[in-house]
Amino acid sequence: MTAESQLTRLGLFDARVPRYTSYPTAPHFNSCTGPEDFRNWIGLIPEGSRISLYLHVPFCRRLCWFCACRTQGTTSDEPVRAYVEVLKAELRLLQAELPAGVTLSRLHWGGGTPTLLAPDLMRDLARTVFDVVPMGEGAEFSVEIDPNEIDDARLDALAEAGMNRASIGVQDFDPDIQKSIGRDQSFEVTKLAADKLRARGIRSLNADILFGLPHQTRARIADSVQKLLSLGPDRVALYGYAHVPWMARRQVMIPSDSLPRPEERLKLFETARDLFVADGYDEIGIDHFALPTDGLAVAAREGRLRRNFQGYTDDLAPALIGLGASSISRFPQGYAQNAPSTSAHTKAIREGRFSTAKGHGFAGQDKLRARMIEALMCDFRIDSTELRSSFGISDAELQEMYALAAREFGDMVTVDAAGLAVPEKGRPLTRMIARVFDAYDLSKAGHSPAV
Numbered sequence: 001m002t003a004e005s006q007l008t009r010l011g012l013f014d015a016r017v018p019r020y021t022s023y024p025t026a027p028h029f030n031s032c033t034g035p036e037d038f039r040n041w042i043g044l045i046p047e048g049s050r051i052s053l054y055l056h057v058p059f060c061r062r063l064c065w066f067c068a069c070r071t072q073g074t075t076s077d078e079p080v081r082a083y084v085e086v087l088k089a090e091l092r093l094l095q096a097e098l099p100a101g102v103t104l105s106r107l108h109w110g111g112g113t114p115t116l117l118a119p120d121l122m123r124d125l126a127r128t129v130f131d132v133v134p135m136g137e138g139a140e141f142s143v144e145i146d147p148n149e150i151d152d153a154r155l156d157a158l159a160e161a162g163m164n165r166a167s168i169g170v171q172d173f174d175p176d177i178q179k180s181i182g183r184d185q186s187f188e189v190t191k192l193a194a195d196k197l198r199a200r201g202i203r204s205l206n207a208d209i210l211f212g213l214p215h216q217t218r219a220r221i222a223d224s225v226q227k228l229l230s231l232g233p234d235r236v237a238l239y240g241y242a243h244v245p246w247m248a249r250r251q252v253m254i255p256s257d258s259l260p261r262p263e264e265r266l267k268l269f270e271t272a273r274d275l276f277v278a279d280g281y282d283e284i285g286i287d288h289f290a291l292p293t294d295g296l297a298v299a300a301r302e303g304r305l306r307r308n309f310q311g312y313t314d315d316l317a318p319a320l321i322g323l324g325a326s327s328i329s330r331f332p333q334g335y336a337q338n339a340p341s342t343s344a345h346t347k348a349i350r351e352g353r354f355s356t357a358k359g360h361g362f363a364g365q366d367k368l369r370a371r372m373i374e375a376l377m378c379d380f381r382i383d384s385t386e387l388r389s390s391f392g393i394s395d396a397e398l399q400e401m402y403a404l405a406a407r408e409f410g411d412m413v414t415v416d417a418a419g420l421a422v423p424e425k426g427r428p429l430t431r432m433i434a435r436v437f438d439a440y441d442l443s444k445a446g447h448s449p450a451v
C-alpha cells in the first residue's frame, strides 16, 4: 500500500481534529471557572518566579477574508485608545494580585493587529506592563507585525520599548491568491518591514505562511517560500488554512470550490517543508521551522519544546497570563478565558473586576493527558519514564492507553518499553493520534482539517 493510500484509509483526508494548543481544548471550557478562580490562581504564583504575559489587541484596519482570528475593523483611533486604557486598568488589577518579585519570561502582543497602536500608546502600554511585571534576565518581548500597518515611528516605539522578536504575517506572496483571500501585501512591503526591523536591532524574525489557500498550487507555494527564504526568517509557522465560515463569517468571501482538496493540501505542505529543510531549517513539531541556532530549534533538540496558544514555544514559565478581550490564561491549576467581546470585557474591567467568563480547572487525568498530547505534538513521542515519575501512573495503565493508538493506527505508531513514538511516515497523522488520548467529547472540538 502506498503511503498516501494508507493515510487515506486511516481517514487523514476526511478528519477534522483540534490543533491541540491546549488540553482540554477551548470548546470544552465552561462557566464554572470565573474571576475568583483567576484571582486565586494568580495569587498562587510563587513569589520571585517568572511568568509570561499575552496582551490581545482585537482591532485591525483591514479585515482579511481568510482570517479566523477574533478581531474587529476600525478606521478611527478612538476605540483603540479607549481599549489601551482598559488594558492598563487590567494590568493594575493584575498588579494588585501578583505575588512579590515576579518577573517576565515572555511578553507577547498579539491580535488582531497590535501594530495599529499609535507610537504614544505603544510606549504608554509598555511602561505600564514593565511597572507591573519587569522583564526578567534574557526575557523575550515579541509583537505580531502586519507589514501593511507599520511605519518608522511605530517601529521606533516598539524597539525602544524592548521588543526583541517580531512575528510578520505573510500568508502567501502570490498576487492572485492575495486577491482571493482579501489581503494585498506586496513582497516589497514585507521586505521593507523585515529590513526596518533588522535595522533597529531586532535579532529574531518569525513569519507566518499558509498552505491550503484558494488557488494555491505547488509551484505557487514554492515561489512564496523561496521569496520568504530570501528574507532569512529565524522561524516560520506553516499553518494549514482553516476554512470555517460558520465561525469566521468573512470567509464566505472565499468559495469552497476554490480550495485545494485535502490530498493536495498535504502535497502543498510537503512542498513547502522540503524547501525549508533543504535551506537548513530544522522541522519543529507539526508545522514550524527554525534555524538550528534559533531558541525553538535548540529547545526541540534538548527536549524542552512546549505547546501553547501561540503554537510552539521554548518558554517553560508555569503561568501564562492573557489580558484583553478573549485572551486565555494557563496556570498549573487550569485555564481561564476572558469575556470574548470587547464590550463585555471593557465593562468588567471598568467595574474593577477581571472579565473571566469561562475556563477549566484541571481534574482527574487532565494533566497526564495534556502532557501526553503535548509530548506527541512537540516530540512525536511519549516518554513512559517521564509520565511515571511526574504522574505516578503505572506502566500497565500506560500500555493500555498506547494499545488504543496502536489498534487504530497500526504501524503508524511504535510502542515499546520506552513509550510510544510516531515514525516519520505517521507524522501527518499526529493530531489524529493525539486525539486517542483526548478524553473529551470531540464532536464539540474538531474544527480544523487534520491536514
Ligand SMILES: C[S@@+](CC[C@H](N)C(=O)[O-])C[C@H]1O[C@@H](n2cnc3c(N)ncnc32)[C@H](O)[C@@H]1O
Pocket: 066, 067, 068, 069, 111, 112, 113, 114, 144, 145, 146, 147, 168, 169, 170, 171, 208, 209, 210, 239, 240, 241, 242, 243
Ligand atoms: C491573529 S493573526 C495576526 C497577524 C497580523 N494581524 C497580520 O495580519 O499580519 C496571526 C496569524 O494567524 C494565522 N491565521 C489567521 N486566520 C487563519 C486561518 N483561517 N487558518 C489558519 N491560520 C490563520 C495567520 O497566519 C496569521 O498570520
Ligand code: SF4
Pocket: 059, 060, 061, 062, 063, 064, 067, 068, 069, 071, 111, 112, 113, 146, 169
Ligand atoms: S490577518 Fe491580521 S490584519 Fe488580517 S484580519 Fe487577521 S488579524 Fe487582522
